[in-house]
Amino acid sequence: MEIIKNMYELNIEIKKKLFPLKTQNKQGENLIFKNLNFTIKKGQFVSFFGPSGCGKTTLLNIISGLDKDFDGQISRYDKASDISYMFQTPRLFPWLTAIENIKYPIKENKNSEKIANYLLKKIGLEKYKNQYPNRLSGGMQRRVAMARAFAPNPNILLLDEPFISIDKKITNSLRKLLIQLWRKNKPIIIFVTHDLDEAIELADRIVFLSNLPSKILLDYKVNLARPRNQNSKNFISLKRLLSSSTRTIKAKKP
Amino acid sequence: MSNLLKNGLFRRLVSILLLLVIWGFVSKLVGDKVILPSPNDVLESIKYHISEDLFHHVYITLLRVFTAFFLAMIIGSAIGIVMGRKKKLDDYFDGWLILALNVPALVTIILCFIWFGLNEVAAVLAVAINKIPTVTVILREGTKAIDEKLVQVGKLYNKSRFEIIKNIIVPQLFPYFISAARSGLALIWKIVLVVELLGRSNGVGFKINEFFSMFDTTSILAYTLVFVLIIMSIEWFLVKPTEKRLTEWRL
Numbered sequence: 129m130e131i132i133k134n135m136y137e138l139n140i141e142i143k144k145k146l147f148p149l150k151t152q153n154k155q156g157e158n159l160i161f162k163n164l165n166f167t168i169k170k171g172q173f174v175s176f177f178g179p180s181g182c183g184k185t186t187l188l189n190i191i192s193g194l195d196k197d198f199d200g201q202i203s204r205y206d207k208a209s210d211i212s213y214m215f216q217t218p219r220l221f222p223w224l225t226a227i228e229n230i231k232y233p234i235k236e237n238k239n240s241e242k243i244a245n246y247l248l249k250k251i252g253l254e255k256y257k258n259q260y261p262n263r264l265s266g267g268m269q270r271r272v273a274m275a276r277a278f279a280p281n282p283n284i285l286l287l288d289e290p291f292i293s294i295d296k297k298i299t300n301s302l303r304k305l306l307i308q309l310w311r312k313n314k315p316i317i318i319f320v321t322h323d324l325d326e327a328i329e330l331a332d333r334i335v336f337l338s339n340l341p342s343k344i345l346l347d348y349k350v351n352l353a354r355p356r357n358q359n360s361k362n363f364i365s366l367k368r369l370l371s372s373s374t375r376t377i378k379a380k381k382p
Numbered sequence: 383m384s385n386l387l388k389n390g391l392f393r394r395l396v397s398i399l400l401l402l403v404i405w406g407f408v409s410k411l412v413g414d415k416v417i418l419p420s421p422n423d424v425l426e427s428i429k430y431h432i433s434e435d436l437f438h439h440v441y442i443t444l445l446r447v448f449t450a451f452f453l454a455m456i457i458g459s460a461i462g463i464v465m466g467r468k469k470k471l472d473d474y475f476d477g478w479l480i481l482a483l484n485v486p487a488l489v490t491i492i493l494c495f496i497w498f499g500l501n502e503v504a505a506v507l508a509v510a511i512n513k514i515p516t517v518t519v520i521l522r523e524g525t526k527a528i529d530e531k532l533v534q535v536g537k538l539y540n541k542s543r544f545e546i547i548k549n550i551i552v553p554q555l556f557p558y559f560i561s562a563a564r565s566g567l568a569l570i571w572k573i574v575l576v577v578e579l580l581g582r583s584n585g586v587g588f589k590i591n592e593f594f595s596m597f598d599t600t601s602i603l604a605y606t607l608v609f610v611l612i613i614m615s616i617e618w619f620l621v622k623p624t625e626k627r628l629t630e631w632r633l
Binding site: 212219221222 | 538549553632
């Protein structure tokens with residue numbers, strides 16, 4: 129038996145994860161993870177950084193419990209702790225209005241209306257309360273998706289490159305909003321990205337993943353004060369340090 | 383006048399009036415009631431039949447239409463959803479489905495009467511069997527188009543199976559239900575008339591057969607017109623508003 133030292137600590141132990149491959153009628157299997165182990169402390173903001181196709185989304189699907197087809201186990205301090213997930217695409221229900229979408233994960237009680245309204249205000253879409261997602265712009269849809277992800281007040285929140293392919297200006301405001309919402313109740317955040325700037329700007333800790341089969345190259349604790357400015361001296365030198373050290377690690381490991 | 387023509391409803395009204403005028407004109411040209419009675423003749427005939435037993439027969443036919451309709455919708459949707467979800471079953475039964483789609487309505491009707499006798503059950507069953515395959519095909523396509531990614535959202539937040547079906551699957555299938563219902567209603571009432579003509583002693587189809595034996599074109603048109611109007615009202619006042627309310631989220 130393992131002794132769990134920290135409250136809400138999340139333990140991830142993936143012995144093996146295969147992914148079925150179908151190419152030109154040939155069936156094969158791709159080894160995605162082998163012996164990937166790590167733990168996350170309560171309230172920690174962790175970024176997983178790695179090249180496209182290194183299994184970042186698969187990792188989140190495993191942690192969320194949506195993908196159960198792997199060898200190993202995910203253990204949480206509190207089995208009943210709420211998990212929430214902001215997907216790469218907004219995945220809003222098109223037949224529900226903005227407010228109804230935000231309310232969806234909240235367990236029905238007197239406060240659900242209040243919580244949803246609070247989040248709607250935070251994302252600045254009060255005017256669009258009763259609009260359907262089809263009538264919202266891409267950036268607005270992401271904001272609603274972010275509000276929905278925070279709505280159940282999760283202990284663990286997973287984010288899968290949520291700001292990919294949107295306007296830089298909007299991305300910046302969304303990142304600020306994310307930090308703001310995270311600070312309120314401090315869930316564990318696991319944020320997956322292939323943008324190093326984004327990882328450094330947001331995370332307490334950055335885990336660098338390699339190409340397939342994916343391994344942890346480097347597990348780095350970020351000690352920059354928030355809010356972080358991508359043009360500041362410290363930021364730029366840290367970025368240089370991280371890129372060069374991961375490059376040398378990659379070169380050493382065949 | 384040109385202002386009025388901009389109104390969509392008014393244009394529709396004009397078009398119906400135009401049809402009546404053309405009908406009246408042609409019937410005058412023909413000058414034979416057996417071939418084409420005038421709108422006025424038909425109106426008189428409707429009045430006469432209403433005072434007789436028109437609504438009794440219309441009521442019986444509508445009852446058959448709705449029983450067959452709901453039977454076909456429920457059974458057809460169930461089979462369609464299962465076939466859409468289970469690839470193996472779809473492979474096994476796809477051939478059967480194509481076969482069923484291509485059996486002529488007349489054949490199923492006659493076979494049902496032979497197998498089950500000239501009774502109400504056989505009549506309704508024959509109609510339903512004709513409609514089930516089309517409902518199945520539409521709902522199978524709808525089920526295949528369900529966005530699994532949205533279903534995952536429900537699973538993530540620990541929603542029950544029932545909640546997922548009710549709140550995530552059914553809303554996605556709704557446009558398909560509507561489309562099946564709409565084409566179903568139009569097809570079913572036509573088949574019901576044939577069934578009545580072949581093996582029932584009441585209903586609109588039976589009456590039309592009776593008028594046919596007397597070459598009473600006016601009465602045939604009277605019954606047809608009343609029935610078509612009823613089916614159209616169902617579409618306008620029931621199907622369309624429901625559709626609008628439940629699919630307003632689409633652009």
